[in-house]
Amino acid sequence: MGEQSYSGIYFLLSVLALYTLVGIFRIESILPSLMFSFSIFKNVIPVLVLIFALMAAMDYYVSPKSISKHIGKSSGYKKWVFAILGGIISTGPIYMWYPMLKELKKQGVGYGFIATFIYNRAIKLPLLPIMLLYFNVQFIAVLTLVMIIASLIIGLIFEKIEDKL
Amino acid sequence: MDKKLKESIANAARSIGNSLPVLTGVILLIGLIETFVPKSIYPTLFSNNVLLDPIIGSGLGSILIGNPVTSYVLGGELLLQGVSLVAVTAFIVSWVTVGLIQLPAEATLLGKKFAVARNILSFIFSIIVAITTVFIISL
Numbered sequence: 001m002g003e004q005s006y007s008g009i010y011f012l013l014s015v016l017a018l019y020t021l022v023g024i025f026r027i028e029s030i031l032p033s034l035m036f037s038f039s040i041f042k043n044v045i046p047v048l049v050l051i052f053a054l055m056a057a058m059d060y061y062v063s064p065k066s067i068s069k070h071i072g073k074s075s076g077y078k079k080w081v082f083a084i085l086g087g088i089i090s091t092g093p094i095y096m097w098y099p100m101l102k103e104l105k106k107q108g109v110g111y112g113f114i115a116t117f118i119y120n121r122a123i124k125l126p127l128l129p130i131m132l133l134y135f136n137v138q139f140i141a142v143l144t145l146v147m148i149i150a151s152l153i154i155g156l157i158f159e160k161i162e163d164k165l
Numbered sequence: 166m167d168k169k170l171k172e173s174i175a176n177a178a179r180s181i182g183n184s185l186p187v188l189t190g191v192i193l194l195i196g197l198i199e200t201f202v203p204k205s206i207y208p209t210l211f212s213n214n215v216l217l218d219p220i221i222g223s224g225l226g227s228i229l230i231g232n233p234v235t236s237y238v239l240g241g242e243l244l245l246q247g248v249s250l251v252a253v254t255a256f257i258v259s260w261v262t263v264g265l266i267q268l269p270a271e272a273t274l275l276g277k278k279f280a281v282a283r284n285i286l287s288f289i290f291s292i293i294v295a296i297t298t299v300f301i302i303s304l
Contacts, residue, residue, distance in 0.1 A: 008186035015190040015197075022197065029200050037196030044192070044238060048181060051234070056177035060170055091180075094267055098274040105275065114275065115283050119290075122233075122261035130234050134241025143254065143298045150290045157286065158279075165278045 047129045054126035058091045064100040083113045083155065084148055087120025094121060111162050116155035123147055184232030191235050195242050211252050218248075219255035219295040223288055226259030236260035255295035262287040 023030050090097055101114050123144055131140050158165075211218045226236065240257040244250065263284050264271065272280035 008183065008190070012186040012190040012193075015193045018197065019193065029197075033193075033196035033200045035196075036199045037192045040192045040195060040238065040242070044188070044234075048234070052177050052181050055180055056170075056173045059176045060173035091176075094264065094271075098270060102274045111275075111279050114279075115286075118283065119262055119287065122258065124233050124261070127233055127237065130237045134237060134244060139250075139298070139302055142301050143258075143294070146294050146298045146301070147258065150294050154283075154286050154290060158282075161282070165276060165282065 043133055044130065047133055050129045051126050054129075055091055058089060058126055062089045062091060064090075064097055079109075079113055080116065080152060080155065083116040084120050084151060087117040087151070088123045088125060090117075090121055091126070094118070097121075110159055111165055112155040112157075112159035115158045116151045119151035119154055120148065180232075184234055187232065188235050188238065191239055195239070211248050213249055215251060215296065218252035219292040222252035222255035222295065223259040223263075223291040226256040226291065227263040227265060227288055229260065233257075233261050251295050251299040254298055255291050258294050259288060259291035262291055 019030065019033070022033075097117075101117065105111070105114065128140065135143075211221060229236075229239075236257045240253045240260075243256070244253045264287075265284065268280055268284060271283070
């Protein structure tokens with residue numbers, strides 16, 4: 001879902017206000033709540049450091065321009081492969097990629113490829129460490145594979161309905 | 166350090182930084198919920214029905230906003246509370262594939278019909294993906 005700016009801060013402030021409210025009426029509940037939250041933070045923070053490094057590395061090596069160059073020149077099954085790989089390795093907010101996708105559309109790339117690309121953006125390689133914190137490798141591997149297949153089916157559906165869009 | 170690398174580090178820091186307030190808020194909220202909400206409430210939210218659970222999970226994932234990191238933490242914690250894997254899977258898949266917040270931008274740049282159709286299909290497929298994934302790993 002969407003990357004947010006101030007809405008995230010408002011949300012955090014609302015939660016802190018809720019803690020204050022709870023504290024007024026049931027102060028004894030605050031410490032257990034914070035302790036439980038802290039136990040989650042303890043697991044998540046080291047993983048966030050790793051995610052930061054992976055995101056920086058992917059941002060360094062992958063840009064909308066480089067992906068556009070490959071997708072624009074490819075055809076047939078190669079286009080699907082680029083749509084899948086491009087979606088998986090693309091980083092940053094999705095709206096950053098809309099102009100590139102619009103440009104590809106102008107160049108004659110179909111909605112099918114665009115839909116497949118966007119769907120594969122859901123596969124976040126830099127976020128694998130945090131997934132591994134909660135889910136096992138088998139689950140992540142199967143989910144990734146099923147999502148790639150789903151992205152192709154969605155792409156093919158869009159190819160069929162291209163004229164109606 | 167070259168300029169591109171500095172930019173990439175700044176972009177990654179911005180991305181993580183943007184997700185931190187929501188992630189912190191969600192984790193603090195989980196702490197409150199853990200203290201106040203009895204674990205017995207979760208089975209009432211999710212029916213353990215293989216068709217209904219992913220629909221509820223996808224519905225929740227579609228309307229909640231935030232970085233995917235938040236969805237994994239929230240989904241993982243729901244799993245620990247006894248919510249079914251199929252519901253949690255649908256939840257985390259719809260969180261990242263259905264983009265109601267970005268819908269206006271997507272519609273403006275890529276076409277209204279495409280944006281609406283893509284989000285509807287993504288919602289439906291989050292349910293199918295969840296059921297298929299859980300079915301395969303249960304084999």
